[in-house]
Amino acid sequence: MSDERDLRDRFDALRTAVAPLEDAPASIERAVVRRRRRPLAVGGGLAGAAAVTAVALALLPGLGMFPGGAGTASMTTEATSESATDTLEADAPSYGFVPVEMSGETVGEWAAGADVLVVVGADDEALATVSDVPWRRTTTPDSPAGSFDLAALPIGADGQILLSTALGTSPEPTLAPGSDYLVALRWELVRCDGAAPGWILLGDDAVLRYADGGVLSDSAPSSTADAPLPDLDAPAAAAFVGLTADDVGGILSSVIDTHGIERARGLCQ
Amino acid sequence: MDGAREAQFAEFVDTELTRLLNLAFALTGNHHDAWDLTQETLARVGARWSRLKDSNPGGYAHTVLVRLNIDRVRRLRRETLGVLVDRPAPPVASLAEVDEFFLSVLATLSPSQRTAVVLRFIGDRDLQGIADEMGCSLGTAKSHLSRGMARIRERLDPDETRPARQGTP
Numbered sequence: 165m166s167d168e169r170d171l172r173d174r175f176d177a178l179r180t181a182v183a184p185l186e187d188a189p190a191s192i193e194r195a196v197v198r199r200r201r202r203p204l205a206v207g208g209g210l211a212g213a214a215a216v217t218a219v220a221l222a223l224l225p226g227l228g229m230f231p232g233g234a235g236t237a238s239m240t241t242e243a244t245s246e247s248a249t250d251t252l253e254a255d256a257p258s259y260g261f262v263p264v265e266m267s268g269e270t271v272g273e274w275a276a277g278a279d280v281l282v283v284v285g286a287d288d289e290a291l292a293t294v295s296d297v298p299w300r301r302t303t304t305p306d307s308p309a310g311s312f313d314l315a316a317l318p319i320g321a322d323g324q325i326l327l328s329t330a331l332g333t334s335p336e337p338t339l340a341p342g343s344d345y346l347v348a349l350r351w352e353l354v355r356c357d358g359a360a361p362g363w364i365l366l367g368d369d370a371v372l373r374y375a376d377g378g379v380l381s382d383s384a385p386s387s388t389a390d391a392p393l394p395d396l397d398a399p400a401a402a403a404f405v406g407l408t409a410d411d412v413g414g415i416l417s418s419v420i421d422t423h424g425i426e427r428a429r430g431l432c433q
Numbered sequence: 434m435d436g437a438r439e440a441q442f443a444e445f446v447d448t449e450l451t452r453l454l455n456l457a458f459a460l461t462g463n464h465h466d467a468w469d470l471t472q473e474t475l476a477r478v479g480a481r482w483s484r485l486k487d488s489n490p491g492g493y494a495h496t497v498l499v500r501l502n503i504d505r506v507r508r509l510r511r512e513t514l515g516v517l518v519d520r521p522a523p524p525v526a527s528l529a530e531v532d533e534f535f536l537s538v539l540a541t542l543s544p545s546q547r548t549a550v551v552l553r554f555i556g557d558r559d560l561q562g563i564a565d566e567m568g569c570s571l572g573t574a575k576s577h578l579s580r581g582m583a584r585i586r587e588r589l590d591p592d593e594t595r596p597a598r599q600g601t602p
Binding site for chain 2: 167170171172174175177178179180181182183184185186187188189191192193195196267368
């Protein structure tokens with residue numbers, strides 16, 4: 165059997181892997197009744213769906229839930245409003261999804277997960293030289309951020325950073341020779357793949373192009389060094405675009421202090 | 434809901450429940466989360482049934498489930514990851530021996546990659562459909578799908594020792 169066939173068979177098996185038990189519909193009926201009793205938005209000050217949607221836009225800028233197609237506009241508004249309602253209500257317990265590693269996509273993930281920020285320049289060798297360490301987490305009881313002394317990050321033949329992510333998977337971003345990058349690293353005490361404690365890439369999105377003293381990004385800037393702090397859900401690429409590495413570090417420290425963010429526990433601890 | 438609409442919704446649940454539950458199972462990899470996701474989705478559909486019944490409630494439910502999952506995974510990341518609490522057993526049964534190895538492979542994908550892959554192979558969505566349901570551009574959907582598939586193939590490399598899929602000769 166070919167690999168492709170094997171793969172399709174595995175997916176096909178997943179299509180019919182589970183079935184609802186007899187009491188499932190009744191359970192859904194009860195859930196519908198509970199939801200219909202629940203106010204659309206709690207918090208008192210929100211008068212209607214339009215207000216809820218506005219809050220959704222403010223709270224969840226990084227969720228990518230706003231496709232521009234006219235055909236999906238109605239759906240988007242409703243689904244997004246529900247997300248905002250959930251965020252406001254915060255009444256649903258968070259259950260145990262399978263472990264998910266951070267991607268480093270949001271400011272909140274950088275603030276909770278990163279231990280150091282480094283500026284690296286990829287050269288033609290198998291290393292990306294560390295030219296600056298603009299920020300280190302100061303309260304890291306189980307992380308040697310204060311003594312971070314990597315002079316270079318190992319990179320592979322295709323420019324990939326040879327520091328695994330938390331699950332032990334290979335990071336996706338590649339570094340182009342001759343270019344500089346701002347990279348968020350994390351000290352992982354307990355590695356999911358059983359490897360010794362060490363520095364890992366925070367996630368696949370924890371690498372930002374850096375040139376002429378500022379973060380480069382395709383994203384429109386969403387903050388400046390003097391602007392209010394970015395939302396925790398704001399994409400880091402947009403929140404940090406144009407800022408110096410020192411300013412990014414300053415923002416991270418402010419975000420941590422303002423929100424009282426504790427360092428995220430290791431994925432496999 | 435009046436009696437007629439209740440009956441309509443019950444029929445809708447009867448028709449869609451298994452499909453949504455299996456989609457949720459492929460996205461989450463376990464009965465508890467698959468059930469939570471499915472129940473929450475159908476509760477939302479049911480709560481607005483009078484407005485949805487004449488449109489495309491199945492498509493709506495599909496999209497809500499996918500986005501709820503993205504939403505919840507992101508929320509989990511912000512909290513302590515993977516906190517488990519005691520919960521009653523969900524009303525879900527496995528129909529066959531679960532391919533735990535394949536689920537563990539899917540678990541190594543990023544949430545976006547897993548969503549794209551599941552929408553393609555379980556939800557039968559084309560690239561545009563994946564982009565629409567994930568609320569992203571066509572290029573981003575394509576990237577998530579191709580990276581996800583590359584990672585799966587890497588993990589299913591025939592040179593690696595792995596358990597055979599149940600029922601595979």
